[in-house]
Amino acid sequence: MSRIEDLFSGLRRSGGKALVVYLTAGDPAPDRSLAYIFAAAEGGADIIEVGIPFSDPTADGPTIQAAAGRALAAGMTVGGALSLVSSFRERHGTPAVLFGYYNPFLRYGVGAFCRDAVRAGADGVLVVDLPVEESGEMAPEARRAGLDWIPLVAPTSGPERVRRASRSGSGFLYMISVTGITGVRKSFPPGMAAWAGEVRKHSRLPVAIGFGVSTPAMARSAARLADAVVVGSACVQIVERHGSSRTGPDALRRFVRSLKTAMR
Amino acid sequence: MTALIDLEKAYRDALRDRGFRRELAGLLREYAGRPTPLTFAGRLTEKAGGAKLYLKREDLAHTGSHKINNTLGQGLLARRMGKRRIIAETGAGQHGVATATVCAKMGIACDVYMGSEDMRRQELNVFRMRLLGAKVIPVESGSRTLKDAMNAALRDWVTNVRTTYYLIGSTAGPHPYPMIVRDFQSVIGREARKQFREAEGRLPTAIVACVGGGSNSLGIFHPFLGRKEVRLYGVEAAGLGLSSGRHGATLSKGEVGVLHGSKSYVLQDRDGQIREAHSISAGLDYPGVGPEHAFLKSTGRAAYVSVTDRQALAGFDLLTRYEGILPALESSHAVAFGVRLARKMKRSETVLVNLSGRGDKDIAILSGKTGAGHVPD
Numbered sequence: 051m052s053r054i055e056d057l058f059s060g061l062r063r064s065g066g067k068a069l070v071v072y073l074t075a076g077d078p079a080p081d082r083s084l085a086y087i088f089a090a091a092e093g094g095a096d097i098i099e100v101g102i103p104f105s106d107p108t109a110d111g112p113t114i115q116a117a118a119g120r121a122l123a124a125g126m127t128v129g130g131a132l133s134l135v136s137s138f139r140e141r142h143g144t145p146a147v148l149f150g151y152y153n154p155f156l157r158y159g160v161g162a163f164c165r166d167a168v169r170a171g172a173d174g175v176l177v178v179d180l181p182v183e184e185s186g187e188m189a190p191e192a193r194r195a196g197l198d199w200i201p202l203v204a205p206t207s208g209p210e211r212v213r214r215a216s217r218s219g220s221g222f223l224y225m226i227s228v229t230g231i232t233g234v235r236k237s238f239p240p241g242m243a244a245w246a247g248e249v250r251k252h253s254r255l256p257v258a259i260g261f262g263v264s265t266p267a268m269a270r271s272a273a274r275l276a277d278a279v280v281v282g283s284a285c286v287q288i289v290e291r292h293g294s295s296r297t298g299p300d301a302l303r304r305f306v307r308s309l310k311t312a313m314r
Numbered sequence: 315m316t317a318l319i320d321l322e323k324a325y326r327d328a329l330r331d332r333g334f335r336r337e338l339a340g341l342l343r344e345y346a347g348r349p350t351p352l353t354f355a356g357r358l359t360e361k362a363g364g365a366k367l368y369l370k371r372e373d374l375a376h377t378g379s380h381k382i383n384n385t386l387g388q389g390l391l392a393r394r395m396g397k398r399r400i401i402a403e404t405g406a407g408q409h410g411v412a413t414a415t416v417c418a419k420m421g422i423a424c425d426v427y428m429g430s431e432d433m434r435r436q437e438l439n440v441f442r443m444r445l446l447g448a449k450v451i452p453v454e455s456g457s458r459t460l461k462d463a464m465n466a467a468l469r470d471w472v473t474n475v476r477t478t479y480y481l482i483g484s485t486a487g488p489h490p491y492p493m494i495v496r497d498f499q500s501v502i503g504r505e506a507r508k509q510f511r512e513a514e515g516r517l518p519t520a521i522v523a524c525v526g527g528g529s530n531s532l533g534i535f536h537p538f539l540g541r542k543e544v545r546l547y548g549v550e551a552a553g554l555g556l557s558s559g560r561h562g563a564t565l566s567k568g569e570v571g572v573l574h575g576s577k578s579y580v581l582q583d584r585d586g587q588i589r590e591a592h593s594i595s596a597g598l599d600y601p602g603v604g605p606e607h608a609f610l611k612s613t614g615r616a617a618y619v620s621v622t623d624r625q626a627l628a629g630f631d632l633l634t635r636y637e638g639i640l641p642a643l644e645s646s647h648a649v650a651f652g653v654r655l656a657r658k659m660k661r662s663e664t665v666l667v668n669l670s671g672r673g674d675k676d677i678a679i680l681s682g683k684t685g686a687g688h689v690p691d
Contacts, residue, residue, distance in 0.1 A: 157586030
């Protein structure tokens, strides 16, 4: 059983919900990024989603676009992101999922990437621009290496695609809360509860709600509808605000703790 | 993904509908001014001193380029799908103008994404789009050119997918767009095949077209693919030179990658990050290329060559001074290579150059770049 499956089966017994925290690898700089990842884990994140920065992040809003820009400008690479995971794994058992766009993985070599990711201690991989129709290029390699392949569904997906997506992966199913891109929002779109109900009905995997979850109150209401909640842009904003200053990781730790507390 | 599946289904339904086909044919004829003429470039042929040069005059189509062929087709498709708003990306502004034109004609709201660098280079087209009632949204990310405009349009589309039609102007992007754009642009090649037979009693020896994303070139190539005796040349932008690292020659210098939902050649670094392209012509300034061009390169059916900014400017001067036709800077790349090719060919042979657009939009760039009275050899 994978570390992610372990986590969810434990939560099923306890009735708890998982908090997934997204951070862009190498943001604000390769040597400052690890402190933020540690802080997220120490604050109570159950899964860390490590974003591999990409030059053309079409699924991301301004906050994560800017984070990718900072990381790349500071010299972050795919190999560098794997080293970060490896350093994180030396001190923490928290599951880590790599989140990225397909081209850097393709360039690295899909098989080599999956093997190196496992060696670094990663537990899963999520490729935001590889739809289920095209996942045959990478999902089998991920499985063979021992990585959970995390599929995504959008509000336009419909029951058949939800079933197909959940069958194509393992670990958990990433449910995008809105038709749109990542970014901080003030509220959830109307109809999200019904959509979450549909997804849970048709998914054989635990369901994580992501995109737009920005505050502890939103995390609490999303946690009632799913098995896990992903908070990305709101965490990245803390990195953006504090940059390389020493206070940054503390601020992130406090924020993550407030999310986790709200979800209890 | 669901939106792309719906789009493909709607497109196939439309093609089966005789009413749709008839309406598009009518618009192409009575609104866009098709068929566009085939022009024998007599003085340019004499100047080159080799094969006979012909021009397919897409510069004479309504809005000044071949882009209208596709926007009319997709505009009808958007209306058929009940979409209330159309978005588009544009580089040189020709696709943006053609989209804004069709939206005005059909009464659909229109937002066009354009890199702020391209807005500066193609100010005239920005003004034209606004006159036509479209909103031009500046894109400030990345290289502020076509690639970034496409990123922004994709983000808009995933957000407003239920009400909005994304009208892609090139043979790039996710399937079914490369197929749809190629099909709507193939009218160029079908007309040219017929016109060439009438003019010469045979097919051309070679066809030359510029390649950015690849719409005008695939449009003229596609009806000739089965005629192996016709040589096909795609001309990419070599910018400041292929070894300068500042170019748009994706097929010549790129490597296999995935950009904007299709797998093709891509200009990228060792880590898979997309590199910025460079060309004097905004329409060729794109680090990707349509996947069908990658296929034609791999099978050897088409050859891909490149022309620098400087050579393209010389091509512009030649066509202007010898034929009285101002080509777009994009098309000037095809002219420059066409002349170079014809020079090495026999007088009994023929070269057909696709003149994809007119050069009025480039006057501001040209007034700063070319010396008055100077005709380069």
